[in-house]
Amino acid sequence: MDGNRMATVVGFTAALAVLAGLVWLVGIDETLAALATADPGALLAVAGIAILWLVSWGLALWTVLQALGAPVAPHTAVLVFVAAVFSNNVTPFGQAGGEPLSALLISTAADSEYETGLAAIATVDTVHFLPSVGYAIVGFTFVAAGAVQLTRNLTFAAGAVAALAVGIPTIAVLGWRHRDRVQAAVIRGVVPALAALSSVMPRWSPPSAENIEARIEGFFSAIERIATDRRTVLQTFGLSAFGWVCLSASLWTSLYAVGAPVPVEVVLLVVPVGSIASVVPLPGGSGAIETVLVTLLVSTAPVSAALATSAVLIHRVGSYLLPTIIGGGVAAALSVDQATSPEE
Template identity: 25%
Template sequence: MRLPISIGWKGAAWFGVTGVLFAGLLYLADLGEFLSSIGRADPTFFAIAIAVGFSSLLVWALVWHRYFRRMAIETTLSRTVRMFLTGHFLNSITPLGQFGGEPIMAYIVSDNTDTDYETSLACVISADILNATPFFTFTLGGLLYLAVFGSLEGLLVDIAILSVLIVLVGGLVAYLLWSDNSALGTAVNRLLTAVGGRFDRAESLVRSLQERVDRIEEAFQEAGSDPGFLLTTAGVSHLAIVAQIVSLYFVFLSIGIEPDFVPLYLIVNLSVIATLSPTPGGSGTYEVAFSALVTLFFPVELATAVTAAVLFRLTTYWPGLLVGYVSMLTLRSSPTPDGAE
């Protein structure tokens, strides 16, 4: 399967930024103490953390599969899991992938299910919106808890404001995509008409683009036409965050930190804001934010906090890259008939 992906020199630069962030964090944390903390981690607890953490990826893949069935995309559950993990791998190694990886993931779906690209794109973006929703519902719930108990201050206030803004913007985008009022498609078509009017012999190109916009709009309207399905599927995606909280619980046990539910809940959900950085998969910025939150909620040294951050990513992020790469190698361009795997 050929994939339309290229990192280029800008991508290499962002990988360099990630390396600098990691190096700076380890320098501040004391590299020797960090390595010592890693070496003291309990392997049994850490193995449990890996198993539970990886299950969060499977939950998100299940959300994809529910959407595939909703949009009449014929594929098996195992192939859906492999497509999702392939997309996760490509998203995670591509700078800015967190902002624009869906077109590549839609290409993967279209290429492996014999589905038109417009339907695949609507399906992938809609599923990813539902998969992202729990982070912000949990985050806002946690921040509300802190506000009620009078401990919402400093950095947490900034995170609260940013979270609210993301929820408002994301909610508006989801509404415009799924709404049947065609406001977004109409606006795009008007823009295309205005741009095309400035160039000679562009009429056929503009008409072709407008037809594609109309097809994409129809696919999104179908994807968002059942509120009951959206609600139940969003409920399923919340299980992924529960799995990550449980995974962090066992990570903390493995390095001797006494876990407490409220800090675990907040660390998992607040740190996700850092994944929106331009670095590949949010690497570097995520570990910095995660470590800062650990030291905020627990009386531990920075080296211990960095250890927790690295181990947690080894349970919820890095295994997905390894399995995602293998999944990418197993996918074929031609779809497999349902039940034939």
Template identity: 20%
Template sequence: MKMKGKKSLTVAAGLLLVVLLIAWSGVSETVKLLSQTRLRYLALACLISALETFLWSLRWQILLKQSDIRIPFKRVLEATLIGIFVNNVTPGARGGGEPVRMYLIKKRSESSYGKIFATIATDRMLDAIPIVIFTIIAFWYALDLGTHLVLVVLLVSVIIVVSVILLSILFSLNERLAMGLLMRIFRLIRRIFPRKFEDKEEKAEEIIKTHVMDFKKTFVMLSKNKLALFGSTTISFMIWISALLRTYLVFLSLNYPLALHKVLMVQMAGMAVGLISIIPGGIGITEAIFSALYLSLAIDKTLAVTATMVDRTLSFWIPTLVGALIATHLGIRLTEEG
């Protein structure tokens, strides 16, 4: 109850920050700007936002198929949306959605948790290539424009993202580190539920070791599969390009054709906000940072805040709501299936 209370407080603080941002930008000015929205561009932005989720699910299904895990695309899409929902209500590194994705695929297949998790880890790591390339381009533009705030946030963002990727690779390839981490997690769970896991450490260690071996074997196999990696990496670029186009269209719908390279700078600078936020989904903090980054590019405060809010609605709130609805429905169905 204490944890739930703290979580509720942080979410409330984030929502309050959103309200304060809108009030600061001017409520009447925001309403006026929204009333002039060009709906065809907003509709296109919505479609592209949906395309991002579709492409992410497609990329994951390619990896699942290459690992001999046969799952219908509909189920992969469901698991992806539920993972998005759980990640968006999880503070910090937003990793809560990955175990949920793994569990849902496990329910629909005969594969081991280790094998499924290897596809999820590979899926997440495939973002590294477009991130590095787009960040270098963003740095070049930021240096050319002399936007110090964007440069600083870009640097911090890169350090965080690269650290996460390197640590993921390290734990993926080092069996001892992976075993040590998972056993610490098991002991923590055992302390929380002492009766349920009493005298089960030896059995748990044996099960975890089997899954770690499955994970490592699948991860190495996927990393050597050039065709799967090429196809998945291509989709990764398409996902990031779609995200840039979505934001570009949001500004266009508000009658402001913001240059695509400026969209790129802000997107790459703000990508790691959610990883360090103590508020689930970075609510409030993400909006504030993105608005500040747009302001640093000499964009009017009402436009900066309104565009950020609209973009967050498409990229955060709508997928979170859809994922929550599917999770509720699927949860009932799974219970019925036993």
């Protein structure tokens, strides 16, 4: 636990250092001055839009859990999703780092197997990827059409959109087609590692290879069950698409709050591309996401670096800090409920 706390402290320290460096490069006084002029009504709107985003994607999780035979109340699914966002925001590599903890939170709330929770959050995250690609392509098409020249940052955006549209789906398809090999590779790697860990933790018995194999098969079965349920896929996709609209609206409203509204296509491009930065080894990609958002805004819209930075900070308060605070409380409550529930 101490090691985990130390890693969290180091991660947040690094993220704050990156953010401080960004503000310093842009100009501390200029950024603070822009923040001071922010419209209070627009700031409240950003908070409201963030709530809509969380509810939308929480209902997407609710839809998936219903299809997996682990139904929960809609409001419970929304709260659990906010807790999952918290786990993503406090672990390195964003969703990739937070999914195991998110799966545990979901399985606890839904009283289901761990692999069911993992399949649910993995499915929701995968579906979220699809509309982001569409928005990014539409945004880039209009931004590039109106650009005088293809700058270095626009070239980066084009590469990011291509990676979203081609690279990641290709990896996912290959992984699914060769899931038997993936399963065998996981077992070969995990079983010896767990055996070595048990040698230094004598009171802990590692799961057998057969148990691990059964859990992986359960995970793939759950994914396949969802993928073949057209109604679930369409509902989840629609809720996910609306959530991306909310995230884009959050950034647009943040820019409006500081007096720098931009064309809609700009935020449709910037928000999905900026989310790629969550893969960096910082808590929830914090620091890296802000840097990418500011860089792309300055290069794709007539907005100064100080105004872009102030707007991005406002946007991230709604889309990062708010769910982290609320989700932390929900995650703590779920942990307490699990600890106090009677053992069967």
